[in-house]
């Protein structure tokens with residue numbers, strides 16, 4: 001069961017089969033195996049120096065009654081301790097550093113994929129939960145891919161070496177020791193899967209916290225206006241408590257595993273003491289052998305602890321890797337996109353270096369758009385949104401899309417941008433099927449202004465340059481004038497460097513929209529997609545917007561999802577959509593006369609918001 005939290009609980013990660021968990025963890029470990037081997041080698045050397053200590057102690061006890069000086073052995077013992085500690089600390093540093101590199105590499109891979117996810121995939125998942133996989137789950141890989149590998153290797157080897165030494169001392173006592181360890185080890189192995197389960201639940205709850213916070217901050221004004229602070233924070237707190245509960249459960253099982261190590265040694269000690277004492281009394285072994293054996297026994301705590309630690313870290317890591325693999329499996333857009341983007345960047349750089357070669361968009365550059373019997377649904381389990389949509393838009397000029405809410409107008413834009421793939425039919429831009437366009441090239445030709453005109457946190461300049469990072473100052477100035485933003489910028493305390501706040505909260509609705517248009521224009525699009533805001537704008541803002549769009553449409557193909565009569569009357573062509581179909585195409589005058597739905601829309605919807 002996913003943890004209790006807000007309504008949008010994240011998808012529960014499917015459990016990975018053990019083999020796949022192992023393979024996925026190995027994939028993260030593989031590039032760092034050299035560094036891990038070095039760390040392991042140093043740790044082993046450090047441990048090996050420690051292994052000589054019981055031997056030194058044995059010879060010390062043997063000499064206690066005699067005349068030989070014990071100073072030499074004491075100095076040797078001290079030197080061994082110092083050397084061993086120094087080597088071990090270098091080994092620990094190498095491992096910690098490698099662990100951080102594993103986390104970085106995992107984060108890089110995830111970030112690279114997450115920002116290239118298909119839109120549909122993002123809509124299906126919870127961005128907050130996806131974020132927690134990058135920030136939180138990757139952190140859990142830290143230990144399992146480094147320390148636990150080394151702990152398992154060094155612990156295993158030291159364990160074997162110690163057992164061999166103990167066997168050489170007295171096989172009977174070794175048998176007693178192993179008997180106790182196997183008994184308690186068996187009990188510990190039952191506890192291990194519980195650690196993985198608890199960690200997985202705790203991580204799911206962490207994902208829920210991110211999701212809930214993202215939801216709250218994403219609609220902060222609504223949150224406040226609805227007086228929902230307490231309810232939302234209760235939901236986040238519930239998720240935090242859930243994470244705590246499972247975290248504590250994981251800690252409980254880990255501590256059971258850990259304390260079992262101590263228990264195994266204590267019980268072994270008592271057994272060895274009893275049986276060993278009898279063997280000394282019977283003359284089977286000497287006192288010094290019993291002392292050395294007991295020292296080896298205590299020395300066994302370290303390798304056994306390491307093995308238990310490795311096993312419990314593996315459980316924690318396997319919980320995290322399941323969530324990471326799940327995020328990695330989400331479908332991304334075609335891989336050549338990144339290459340294309342690189343190419344575009346290169347071209348932009350070259351253009352910047354040689355400004356004389358920069359050409360203003362010319363009329364013939366305006367793109368044409370054709371929808372040819374397009375059918376589409378957002379998901380296989382959802383009904384069709386487009387039932388054979390066909391229209392033809394030659395460039396340049398303005399084409400307005402009108403129709404009742406939910407008719408499928410915005411979906412037209414999503415398909416032109418190839419955010420989604422058509423189910424049937426074709427979408428052609430410049431006569432070429434969008435599926436045949438290199439994605440980056442297709443999108444470079446398009447300027448897109450979403451309905452809620454998103455403005456990103458940062459400065460106004462950063463917002464403008466978001467879609468065209470290499471635009472020059474004069475291009476920015478030019479676009480500001482065209483978008484009627486120059487006066488606004490002058491008014492702002494720090495001009496273009498004014499910070500606009502989260503989602504542009506320091507700007508008015510109309511200003512945000514013009515910033516979004518300016519941003520799209522700076523990209524020098526051949527096709528501008530403008531999803532008109534449904535909210536009412538004041539007359540000045542509306543007029544400014546109308547002029548901008550009219551001017552742009554002289555040289556660029558402009559498609560507008562129109563909600564205002566002032567926009568519609570300006571259009572060269574109006575496409576009337578209803579229930580996923582195109583029902584009429586014409587000018588305002590033609591449609592008022594010929595299409596009853598349009599006539600009704602014009603009389604009610606548009607007139608209500610006209611200038």
Ligand SMILES: Nc1ncnc2c1ncn2[C@@H]1O[C@H](COP(=O)(O)OP(=O)(O)OP(=O)(O)O)[C@@H](O)[C@H]1O
Pocket residue numbers: 123378379382385403404405406407408409410411412561
């Ligand atoms: N991302 C999505 N996932 C699933 N369904 C969607 C998605 N976006 C839109 N829809 C559905 O597709 C249908 C058409 O939506 P679309 O946004 O294209 O309509 P619209 O004509 O632009 O409406 P409006 O004028 O209200 O903006 C609606 O029924 C909507 O619920």
